[in-house]
């Protein structure tokens with residue numbers, strides 16, 4: 429971890445190749461097959477839809493490198509947590525991942541604030557983006573650059589990611605440290621040196637890309653024939669940082685997938701999503717009883733025991 433921490437502090441990003449092995453991902457991969465088509469299946473659908481209509485859903489190669497808001501099709505493959513698959517949901521609290529986040533942010537009181545699946549397919553649209561920073565939508569402030577960051581973004585690769593399937597391009601922080609907080613995008617014409625300095629991290633499924641929200645980066649277009657790239661966006665923050673965030677978990681709390689996830693989680697895992705720890709003043713006997721009705725199967729003993737003491 430020491431080498432990774434050095435890259436984190438120096439460059440603002442690193443890849444851990446094969447953090448999760450095939451066995452650890454087996455069930456999640458099966459679930460993924462029920463959510464997304466394979467690259468070949470998607471290509472066949474695309475051929476069918478194009479032979480049946482003059483226009484298609486594809487942006488093709490027109491407008492290369494448009495801003496995301498000008499090309500919402502780039503986000504068509506995004507699905508928010510919780511997913512229909514229990515094994516996929518459990519990856520959000522996988523200890524090998526949360527330990528890395530806690531270590532980098534130097535906290536044992538961690539929150540998750542982004543959990544999304546994302547799939548891209550060759551030919552679906554033009555995925556090329558300009559270099560940009562994510563803090564534009566991950567914080568109300570601007571990031572701290574000179575001291576330890578309070579949030580971290582991660583991509584958990586769920587398919588093998590060769591160069592042809594367009595791994596994200598990133599620019600080392602030493603070249604961007606003095607960039608002003610706005611604009612959030614820069615173009616090749618005005619900042620050619622940044623585009624020349626881009627690095628990318630191809631890797632196998634189970635690898636974890638870690639980067640900070642002040643890191644300039646971008647997506648590029650998929651070139652592998654019938655290619656697909658699927659990954660999980662996971663972002664964590666230090667507790668108590670209300671100005672950082674992206675998703676609200678309260679708004680999904682009525683979903684059966686969330687209720688099953690809660691029932692299968694420990695109090696510590698639930699703290700990641702904002703549950704106060706057992707013993708917190710948010711709980712009394714009524715609340716604990718209510719939790720057991722709201723989340724059938726949840727073992728409320730840890731909460732009850734803390735209340736008694």
Ligand SMILES: [Fe+2]
Pocket residue numbers: 560561562645646
């Ligand atoms: Fe981004």
